[in-house]
Amino acid sequence: MASVEIQNVRKAYGAHETIKGVSVEVPDGAFVVLVGPSGCGKSTLLRMLAGLEEISGGTIRIDGRVINDVEPKNRDIAMVFQNYALYPHMTIAENMGFSLKLAKKSKQEIASRVTDAARILGLSDYLTRYPKQLSGGQRQRVAMGRAIVRNPKVFLFDEPLSNLDAKLRVQMRAELKDIHARIKTTTVYVTHDQIEAMTMADRIVVMRDGIVEQVGAPLDLYDKPANTFVASFIGSPSMNFLSAKVTDDRTSVVTENGVRLPLAGAAAAAPGTAVTYGIRPEHLAISTDSDGIAMMVSNVEPTGSETFIQGTVDGQKLSAQLHERMSTRVGDVLHLKLQPANSHLFDAGSGMRFA
Structure with a gap:
């Protein structure tokens, strides 16, 4: 195992800079997830860590060693891709042991490592089969097995579950967490799915437009998002946002037409300040005595155990779970x-959270 340090890393294609001075620390043995919308730079950052993209500036260290100019094969990392990249003419055992064969390991060592990885991944009964004979989930496990047998210092995952159906993704999330708990290899995982990030990560790195918006434990980001972008990206369904102004006594905010929205304490903003009031759909409840805010219902989605309702309050969209x-x-x-x-309170202009 090893720690990973990414310090002020930049990536430019000509005059266009896609990674704009990113710094991230991955502790030894941690499971860190890079999450953000398409085009935010998370996969580019992972590819630079793997050595598949050149670094335009900054420093990357693995286990304290600067690896900026080190060849991918010499970085002691293993990468699992979205598309499995299995050799169709090789058996599962041959696929898993191929990198060891290239490294001229003995047949006995290759067989031992493949057997151990297959046991961890539940693939022991499939070693003589070919990729086309396996399901998507089993093929993804083979791809992970190919990485595990190398016993690398760092695992890199580039959206490995995106090709799987919803039910299988849930199953594979649990399996990945279980595998990490057992082998404890430092892991950097890229996804655009915030549910994957929330359920799998020790630490989440939220990215947008080539910069890091916030780093923290999943529930820290959920409870205290640094800005409206993080607040909208972390949590499903997304947080509600209502435009308002701070009242004179600073204990609430009020919308344009006088709908009062309560705060937990005195606002850290002056009276009259334009703010964005945030509240998650799950933090709303039916008022039995009609003293709550009035929402005009525009959509109802029953799911059995709960009901998701969308509507408007003072002309602004609101959702309730x-x-x-x-x-x-x-x-x-x-x-x-x-x-x-x-409740959450953000500056209306910058989107940054008030303390």
């Missing part, structure tokens, strides 16, 4: 209670 079955219809007016302790 209610842990009950509802007979609400489009056009109804619901009164909702907001949980002040779970």
Whole structure:
């Protein structure tokens, strides 16, 4: 195992800079997820770490050694791709042991490492089969096995589950976490799926437009997002945002037409300051005495155990995730209670969180 240090790393294609001074530390044995929308630079950063892209500036270290100019094969990393990249004419055992064969390891060592990896991955009964005889999930496990047998210092995963169906993705997330808990190899994992990030990571790195917006433990990012971008990206369904201004007593904010939204304490902004009020859909509840905010219902999505309702408050969109079955219809007016302790306040201009 080894730590990974990415310090002020940049990547430019001509005059166009795609990675703009990114710094990330991955502790020894950690599972760190790079997450963000398409085009944010997360895969480019991973490829620079792997040595598949040249670095335009900055420094990358693995286990304390600068690897900027080190060949990929000499970085002691193993990468798992989205498309499996298995050799169709080789058996599963041959696929998993191919890199060891190229490294001129003995047949006995190759067989031993492949057997151990197959046991960890539940592939022991499939070693004599060919990739076309396996399901997508099994093929992805073979791709992981090919990485595990190398016993690298660092695993790199580039959206490895994106080709799988929803049910299999959930299963594979659990398996990946279980594998990491057992082998404890430092892992850097790239995904655009914030659910994968939340459920798998020790630490999440949220990226946008080639920069890091926030780094932290999953629940820290969920509870205290640094800005509206992180708040909207982390959490499913996404956080609600309402435009408002801070009231004179700073204990609440008010929308343009006077809808009052409560705060947990005094706002860290002056009275009259234009703000964005954030509240997650799961932190709304039905008001039984009609003292909550009034929402005009525009869509109702029952899922069985809960009901997801969309509508408007003072002309602004709002969603509520209610842990009950509802007979609400489009056009109804619901009164909702907001949980002040779970409210968030951001600057309307910069989008940054108020302390």
